[in-house]
Amino acid sequence: MRRSFTISGILFFLFSFSLWGQQEPTTAPENLKIGVVLSGGGAKGLAHIGALKVMEEAGIQIDFIGGSSMGAIVGGLYAAGYSAEQLDSIFSVTNFSTLIQDDLPRRAKDYKTKEGSQRYALTLPFDNFKLSFPSGLSRGQNVYNMLAQLTYPVREIKDFSQLPIPFFCIGTDIESGERLVLDHGSLPKSILASGAIPSLFKPVNIDGKLVSDGGITDNYPVEEMRKRGADYIIGVDVQDSLAGRKNLKTVFEILTQVNNFRTIRAMRTKRGRTDLYIKPDIKEFSILSFDRGQEIIRSGEEAAQAFKEDLVKLAQRQQVRSPQKTRPVPPDSLQIRSIEINGIENYKRSYVRGKIRVPTSGKISYQSLNNGLDNLSATDNYDWIGYQLNPMGEEVDELELNVVESQSKTKLRFGLHYDQLYKSAALVNLTHKNFLSKNDHVSMDVIIGDNFRYRFDYFIDKGNYWSFGMRSRLTQFKDNVDFGFLAEDFFDEAQRINKIQLDYTDLTNQIYLETLFLRSIRFGIGFEHKYTKLRTETILLEGEQAGNYTVLERSHGFGPFGYMEYDGYDNRYFPSRGIYFRGDFNSYLFALNETFDFKQNAILKGNVGYAFSPFQRLDFRMSASMGVQMGHSDMKALDFSLGGYGNNYVNNIEPFFGYDFNSAIGNSFIKALAQLDYHLFPKHHLMLGYNIANIGDNLFKDGKIFEAPEFSGTSIGYGVETFLGPLELYYSFSPEKVSRGQWFVSLGFWF
Numbered sequence: 001m002r003r004s005f006t007i008s009g010i011l012f013f014l015f016s017f018s019l020w021g022q023q024e025p026t027t028a029p030e031n032l033k034i035g036v037v038l039s040g041g042g043a044k045g046l047a048h049i050g051a052l053k054v055m056e057e058a059g060i061q062i063d064f065i066g067g068s069s070m071g072a073i074v075g076g077l078y079a080a081g082y083s084a085e086q087l088d089s090i091f092s093v094t095n096f097s098t099l100i101q102d103d104l105p106r107r108a109k110d111y112k113t114k115e116g117s118q119r120y121a122l123t124l125p126f127d128n129f130k131l132s133f134p135s136g137l138s139r140g141q142n143v144y145n146m147l148a149q150l151t152y153p154v155r156e157i158k159d160f161s162q163l164p165i166p167f168f169c170i171g172t173d174i175e176s177g178e179r180l181v182l183d184h185g186s187l188p189k190s191i192l193a194s195g196a197i198p199s200l201f202k203p204v205n206i207d208g209k210l211v212s213d214g215g216i217t218d219n220y221p222v223e224e225m226r227k228r229g230a231d232y233i234i235g236v237d238v239q240d241s242l243a244g245r246k247n248l249k250t251v252f253e254i255l256t257q258v259n260n261f262r263t264i265r266a267m268r269t270k271r272g273r274t275d276l277y278i279k280p281d282i283k284e285f286s287i288l289s290f291d292r293g294q295e296i297i298r299s300g301e302e303a304a305q306a307f308k309e310d311l312v313k314l315a316q317r318q319q320v321r322s323p324q325k326t327r328p329v330p331p332d333s334l335q336i337r338s339i340e341i342n343g344i345e346n347y348k349r350s351y352v353r354g355k356i357r358v359p360t361s362g363k364i365s366y367q368s369l370n371n372g373l374d375n376l377s378a379t380d381n382y383d384w385i386g387y388q389l390n391p392m393g394e395e396v397d398e399l400e401l402n403v404v405e406s407q408s409k410t411k412l413r414f415g416l417h418y419d420q421l422y423k424s425a426a427l428v429n430l431t432h433k434n435f436l437s438k439n440d441h442v443s444m445d446v447i448i449g450d451n452f453r454y455r456f457d458y459f460i461d462k463g464n465y466w467s468f469g470m471r472s473r474l475t476q477f478k479d480n481v482d483f484g485f486l487a488e489d490f491f492d493e494a495q496r497i498n499k500i501q502l503d504y505t506d507l508t509n510q511i512y513l514e515t516l517f518l519r520s521i522r523f524g525i526g527f528e529h530k531y532t533k534l535r536t537e538t539i540l541l542e543g544e545q546a547g548n549y550t551v552l553e554r555s556h557g558f559g560p561f562g563y564m565e566y567d568g569y570d571n572r573y574f575p576s577r578g579i580y581f582r583g584d585f586n587s588y589l590f591a592l593n594e595t596f597d598f599k600q601n602a603i604l605k606g607n608v609g610y611a612f613s614p615f616q617r618l619d620f621r622m623s624a625s626m627g628v629q630m631g632h633s634d635m636k637a638l639d640f641s642l643g644g645y646g647n648n649y650v651n652n653i654e655p656f657f658g659y660d661f662n663s664a665i666g667n668s669f670i671k672a673l674a675q676l677d678y679h680l681f682p683k684h685h686l687m688l689g690y691n692i693a694n695i696g697d698n699l700f701k702d703g704k705i706f707e708a709p710e711f712s713g714t715s716i717g718y719g720v721e722t723f724l725g726p727l728e729l730y731y732s733f734s735p736e737k738v739s740r741g742q743w744f745v746s747l748g749f750w751f
Contacts, residue, residue: 034230034232037071046091472507482662643659657714
């Protein structure tokens, strides 16, 4: 009996060992290759970051990653070595509005470009006298610059299979409709092309093909992932579902719905080819909901958490591999040894170098490189500015610029404006580049409305060298003014009249040379012809001069002029930081056909301003101005006058809260303004201001400039930034006046 028990025990032990040995292969880690597919979906693609977080927590080791559109952007950066947590941090501080709209900081624009960007509401190509529309609202330049900096640590890798995680993305040949697999070349350019949503971004030129959003032809490339050798595929799908009629009101919503027909139909098959399918709940978001990025990331995380147990089991089936030693860190500084520029046709190498301002000796910050690229992009002379940093040694790179010059040379630009001096006005501008020579442009503004005006400019831009320009400007307005504007010859007729309606005409023609000091301060000198004419219908003379109006003053003045300007404001109309300075000198040496006793004279003016933000959402601005006429002249048209609110006024008309336009007049003045600006909402401004001034004849000569201010005014205003320009409403009053306060309205960009 005992012997039988012993034999039975031995057999049981051997049988158990045999079973254990047979089960071992099924529980041991496998050489399982996992691929992750990320669909397109615009802002909703941020949910991919949340899903990747959960995969990391579960221990999933991704062998391949691929995607389309926003899935390509997230997947490409993840393949470059960034963790999901890093991507969350990067995108949480990214201003997507600035990226998508290709907004450039104002400091990047030269003075001519600044004037245009704060003058015109709409710009359209007008080549060969044919009005057209751009191929996209954005060139994607800002997106590319950001992606190029983020992928700098893997800049040497041109075969995407050699990235820390092998990667591919999908693009669409916009000419043939062909589906393209992008798996080599420039990583930032490839993922930009895959995410180039039609109408929002221009197509990207890759190897001679115009490549647009990969979601057009394959928004969920699960089949391509299987071809890459993935044994197990995890898919994250953030595509739209079909919308109901209540959400089909705009052209964009209908076009999106039409495109979704194909992608949703395709997903019926693609979903079945996915081993683990994750579908975040993103119904309440749109493809442009970047302002709700953190909510979208959480939705991806929540959707993946539902599969956390499956993901952990899946990770246990993988063989343990060496973890990634370091995560990529975008560089703070660079050392560029040389610069190669490709694609130059109409603009010289010196012009490009002068704009980017990147030295080839010593280290520079990466921000300095981005600033230089912004400067070049702000010229609007290029459809594309691509760059590569090619290693030349340890921590030394060659900057290779690959530019595509804009083929559009002619543009029509439009603007609308209303204020209480110029009244209603509509602006049409025609601008043409490379008119007579390289680096030149000609521009003509025609302004129709209550007062006809025009402005003609021709400028040859030589960058930091002396540039040449010609300008002609006609300004007209009608206003009720104090009769102090009148010449002495009409005083007797006007002594019983408080106000007259003044018709003011100014025609100024200039030729000038301009250059830059310290790359940011512009200095100009030139010669000027100024025709002024003041007339009124309020007083009609008898005798030989009888007519429907009376000419109060008229002359043609000639003389040299000069100016110096530094504009460091971040916004012309509502600056929150920066310094501004401008000084002007005008001298009139002789006159023709003058109606007054002309004597040689000169005018000196200066304006300085400073803006800063002491607290979040609160800006403080202060400015001071002064002006003086040197040499006695009976000419009234060039006297200084205070009152009203606005910009872009002719000659020596100066705005001043608390007083109506042209209320105080003299041959010298000094004033100061302080203003608080509280941002109730983005682009909404609640403003409180206070200004003081002295104005009169010979203030500097008589020492009255240092006396207590004679004029003061307080204002409260509300402003909104719109695509037409600022919409502003002010109420102002002065303690020196017993009458009611003044309302001032300004709608649209000033021109």
